[in-house]
Amino acid sequence: MSKSVHSLAAGISHSFYALFSILILISLPCLSIQARADVTKKVYNAEETTLSNGMQVVVISNHRAPVVSHMVWYKVGAADEPQGDGISGTAHFLEHLMFKGTKAIPPGEFSKIIRSWGGEDNAFTSWDYTAYFQSIAKDKLPNVMALEADRMINLSLPARDIELERDVIIEERRMRIDNDPQSLFAEQVRAVLFSSTNYAVPIIGWHDEMPKLKREHVLDYYQTWYTPKNAILVVSGDVTMRDVKPMAEKFYGIIPSHDVPSHIRPITPDFPAPVTLKFVSQDLHQPVFLQAWRAPSYLMNKREAFALDVLMEALSGGASTELYQSLVVKRKIATDISLSFEGDSRGEGSIWLSAVPAPNVTLEELQKAIHDKFIDLVASGLTPISVEKAKTRLIDSEIYARDSVMGPAMVVGQSLSYGLTLEEIETRPAQIEAVTLDDANAVLKIYLDPLSPKHFPVIGLMMPQGSGKTTTTNKKAQ
Amino acid sequence: MSKSVHSLAAGISHSFYALFSILILISLPCLSIQARADVTKKVYNAEETTLSNGMQVVVISNHRAPVVSHMVWYKVGAADEPQGDGISGTAHFLEHLMFKGTKAIPPGEFSKIIRSWGGEDNAFTSWDYTAYFQSIAKDKLPNVMALEADRMINLSLPARDIELERDVIIEERRMRIDNDPQSLFAEQVRAVLFSSTNYAVPIIGWHDEMPKLKREHVLDYYQTWYTPKNAILVVSGDVTMRDVKPMAEKFYGIIPSHDVPSHIRPITPDFPAPVTLKFVSQDLHQPVFLQAWRAPSYLMNKREAFALDVLMEALSGGASTELYQSLVVKRKIATDISLSFEGDSRGEGSIWLSAVPAPNVTLEELQKAIHDKFIDLVASGLTPISVEKAKTRLIDSEIYARDSVMGPAMVVGQSLSYGLTLEEIETRPAQIEAVTLDDANAVLKIYLDPLSPKHFPVIGLMMPQGSGKTTTTNKKAQ
Numbered sequence: 001m002s003k004s005v006h007s008l009a010a011g012i013s014h015s016f017y018a019l020f021s022i023l024i025l026i027s028l029p030c031l032s033i034q035a036r037a038d039v040t041k042k043v044y045n046a047e048e049t050t051l052s053n054g055m056q057v058v059v060i061s062n063h064r065a066p067v068v069s070h071m072v073w074y075k076v077g078a079a080d081e082p083q084g085d086g087i088s089g090t091a092h093f094l095e096h097l098m099f100k101g102t103k104a105i106p107p108g109e110f111s112k113i114i115r116s117w118g119g120e121d122n123a124f125t126s127w128d129y130t131a132y133f134q135s136i137a138k139d140k141l142p143n144v145m146a147l148e149a150d151r152m153i154n155l156s157l158p159a160r161d162i163e164l165e166r167d168v169i170i171e172e173r174r175m176r177i178d179n180d181p182q183s184l185f186a187e188q189v190r191a192v193l194f195s196s197t198n199y200a201v202p203i204i205g206w207h208d209e210m211p212k213l214k215r216e217h218v219l220d221y222y223q224t225w226y227t228p229k230n231a232i233l234v235v236s237g238d239v240t241m242r243d244v245k246p247m248a249e250k251f252y253g254i255i256p257s258h259d260v261p262s263h264i265r266p267i268t269p270d271f272p273a274p275v276t277l278k279f280v281s282q283d284l285h286q287p288v289f290l291q292a293w294r295a296p297s298y299l300m301n302k303r304e305a306f307a308l309d310v311l312m313e314a315l316s317g318g319a320s321t322e323l324y325q326s327l328v329v330k331r332k333i334a335t336d337i338s339l340s341f342e343g344d345s346r347g348e349g350s351i352w353l354s355a356v357p358a359p360n361v362t363l364e365e366l367q368k369a370i371h372d373k374f375i376d377l378v379a380s381g382l383t384p385i386s387v388e389k390a391k392t393r394l395i396d397s398e399i400y401a402r403d404s405v406m407g408p409a410m411v412v413g414q415s416l417s418y419g420l421t422l423e424e425i426e427t428r429p430a431q432i433e434a435v436t437l438d439d440a441n442a443v444l445k446i447y448l449d450p451l452s453p454k455h456f457p458v459i460g461l462m463m464p465q466g467s468g469k470t471t472t473t474n475k476k477a478q
Numbered sequence: 479m480s481k482s483v484h485s486l487a488a489g490i491s492h493s494f495y496a497l498f499s500i501l502i503l504i505s506l507p508c509l510s511i512q513a514r515a516d517v518t519k520k521v522y523n524a525e526e527t528t529l530s531n532g533m534q535v536v537v538i539s540n541h542r543a544p545v546v547s548h549m550v551w552y553k554v555g556a557a558d559e560p561q562g563d564g565i566s567g568t569a570h571f572l573e574h575l576m577f578k579g580t581k582a583i584p585p586g587e588f589s590k591i592i593r594s595w596g597g598e599d600n601a602f603t604s605w606d607y608t609a610y611f612q613s614i615a616k617d618k619l620p621n622v623m624a625l626e627a628d629r630m631i632n633l634s635l636p637a638r639d640i641e642l643e644r645d646v647i648i649e650e651r652r653m654r655i656d657n658d659p660q661s662l663f664a665e666q667v668r669a670v671l672f673s674s675t676n677y678a679v680p681i682i683g684w685h686d687e688m689p690k691l692k693r694e695h696v697l698d699y700y701q702t703w704y705t706p707k708n709a710i711l712v713v714s715g716d717v718t719m720r721d722v723k724p725m726a727e728k729f730y731g732i733i734p735s736h737d738v739p740s741h742i743r744p745i746t747p748d749f750p751a752p753v754t755l756k757f758v759s760q761d762l763h764q765p766v767f768l769q770a771w772r773a774p775s776y777l778m779n780k781r782e783a784f785a786l787d788v789l790m791e792a793l794s795g796g797a798s799t800e801l802y803q804s805l806v807v808k809r810k811i812a813t814d815i816s817l818s819f820e821g822d823s824r825g826e827g828s829i830w831l832s833a834v835p836a837p838n839v840t841l842e843e844l845q846k847a848i849h850d851k852f853i854d855l856v857a858s859g860l861t862p863i864s865v866e867k868a869k870t871r872l873i874d875s876e877i878y879a880r881d882s883v884m885g886p887a888m889v890v891g892q893s894l895s896y897g898l899t900l901e902e903i904e905t906r907p908a909q910i911e912a913v914t915l916d917d918a919n920a921v922l923k924i925y926l927d928p929l930s931p932k933h934f935p936v937i938g939l940m941m942p943q944g945s946g947k948t949t950t951t952n953k954k955a956q
Contacts, residue, residue, distance in 0.1 A: 084675070188751055196684065
């Protein structure tokens, strides 16, 4: 349950859930090799080039099977939409409408054609990027490039399909957010956490603002941001740059490119008080304690971000780590607890803690126990062995991410999209290796000290209705 | 103390505090006439016309002394600034820079000239409007018009003064907000209350965003919004329209006018949970309980807004009313309590409650008492006599507002600026008179029912540091 809150907070909005499993898979530490892998090697050995029109191309070779993943990443997302105009969800709406045809391809045919070739395709939108991908036999690569390049420049956006598809995304919101109390609450927590910034607005759009989405908003966004200079082609699988480059020049390189505006990512103002949101709903089945803090992203402060990675893993990277052992196993005050760091963004990152109280433990008691535990942790610091073990697990998981076709394209595409360089992505193991015990203790003290955090947390208390407290519900909008 | 929080929340940012007293004065119920005044009469008998270039002119005659108040109201404020660009405070910065000269008037000379003529001048900025005014002998009216019209079109914005004045507004923020814990906290309460809308941003700008204000932002805002079509001239005092119109045509009517963009006022999304902010500071001298709800403005829902006016007055319009009597006099749980409605805005309005606990009463106990009191009130409804008394006081205060030179120009200019018509302003007594007991009880139930409010409140707990609780402070930004 807490995983669901966290996933939503991490916030990728896409058409099918399947993608989550990919993301979760590649971020899980799966191996337990004791000797640490060689961190001096590049992870992906990706090849990189730039087309004549400025489009970036990355190839990650993997010759185990004659298949490829073909992805186009646009360096633009929901956070680049115009703000404060009472309209939201343009980036994600455009993602849907990218399947509604061009002069050459009728509405809805794109995915049918991919399937007829034995492939699969999908797309997803986040705050900082939007990606379209196909997994397919490698001999079809020129064909999918032709299709993808076509919709980069020739999108039709027929009025009728816009009307119909707006109903689809409104229904998508109804199912995934409005009818899911945890998602609805996570949306509010985010809005408070990233108050007064572009990250406070949900990717899919606010309930009352989505119906106002019009063709002009989507068209303007498409014409402004969808251009080769602002896109990255990532191909992974049974190909090399020598295969890909000529094809990419042929299909993408001929598209005229234009400059795009700069990406603006305001920083949340520093507020003087911590905030608590108390959510009571009859649709909740168990109480959950949630706490979120603002934190630097990899792009803002690489050193702190990697130290936060190690800190999270040391405290909460499995059942043998400190938080779980202390609060779940020994004190039995929680049945689950997890801590995670979200640093993959162009603007600020965040830290999320979620915990489920044990039966007969109130959320307030759990909150107090977690508060006290963090005071102890800040005072004592992490143990050297926990940090070393965490680094081993993280490095293994980085290297393990190499072993699939789609996974590497996801990791590389995402990180390039929000602003990292390929060199930075390739050398993540070395950067994790470089984190010291002091580094990890420093970020613990800076960001998670309950008595003096750099930014006050947002605390969410989720309670099933009728669990003994006076409850309050709000009236439906009139 | 609670008054200060409330005043800041109401949020007019201007150079000198004097103006607050005017506003407070004209909104206070001062008379206790028992027989209700004639509500069918217009309050101001203002005259209204439009210049050839579209500029609105209103004259409110008052012949008691040979003086005038000359005001130019621009129908634009901080909420019209570009949002999400990481820059805030443009509207207020421009207000300052309007004193920095034109081709004809050197920087800083404007106010000196007014003073040399025996007059006074100032200006203020809100979310929805920006106003410039001079109080002066009536024979100087053409002179001040010439000066004011000059800076409507000929502002210099010299680079050096922009640099210097930015330091002035940053210092203004430091003094009035950053060094005033209540103001700092009120800013956060507003940001949460009006989350994801233009009203969430402070007029003066966020601390870290003000240093980024540049000439281009101010110039663009000035050229976009400062134009006769978007301005209202309000002259009150010893003049009639027959005097004013020819002068206004001469000075303002010759300025070329252009269309302005529409004013966008997104509505705050409906969130599923109430929010509590707990502010602990060593700079606080007494605990304060604060609660704020979103509400309709006069422009959004006139009927409910007037009912809210009557409700507030019936519950909290002086020491004899229900809230004060019940919680301060009888139960002695609070030493002060006040409730107010802010409906003067183009977008949403708000309701603010503030209370100071009696010695030895905790904020939580006070919160519970207020919660229970509102449950009782919703169940019992208001008494007919309290509503009738409230209406009498409100109508008297509306009519009393007529009795000054500056006051009427303030009320009329403000209301016209955010979108009311002169007719609506003139007939406020009749609209208050029309509020029934049922109307007042209806808005009580819709907006303030603790068990089922239309919008969840934002609750602020302000506590002096060291008052017995574990305290938490946040680190200075690094």
